Amino acid sequence: MIRLLMWGLLIYIGYRVVVALTKGKKTEIKTSGKRDAAATHRDPVCGVYVSEEDAVVGRLEGERHYFCSMNCLEKFREQLDHKPS
Structure with missing residues (x-):
């Protein structure tokens, strides 16, 4: 057994x-x-690739930009403010 x-x-x-x-x-x-x-985009500030689901989205003149964090979005905005017109 x-x-x-x-x-x-x-x-x-x-x-x-x-x-x-x-x-x-x-x-x-x-x-x-x-x-x-999954669609990925390159962060214009630090160069990291992020998926659309995880990205922080910013708009400039109707165009979407994808960032890895709020810090990168803020740096991008600061760079736009300091550009000569």
Whole structure:
């Protein structure tokens, strides 16, 4: 009886390992497609690339600019204020 339980346990563990390995490959394919689909923009101040979801958006003459943080947005505004007209 104990041998039967041991064999059942080993078969169950083997099954779970196989399922885990096959699921891991499928999720890698799905997530790689999502990463490519996300639009990224370069911060004009520090040069970091940010996704549209995480970016701080500023507008200048109707054009959108994407920043990694409020600090970069403020630096951008200061640069515009100090430009000669």
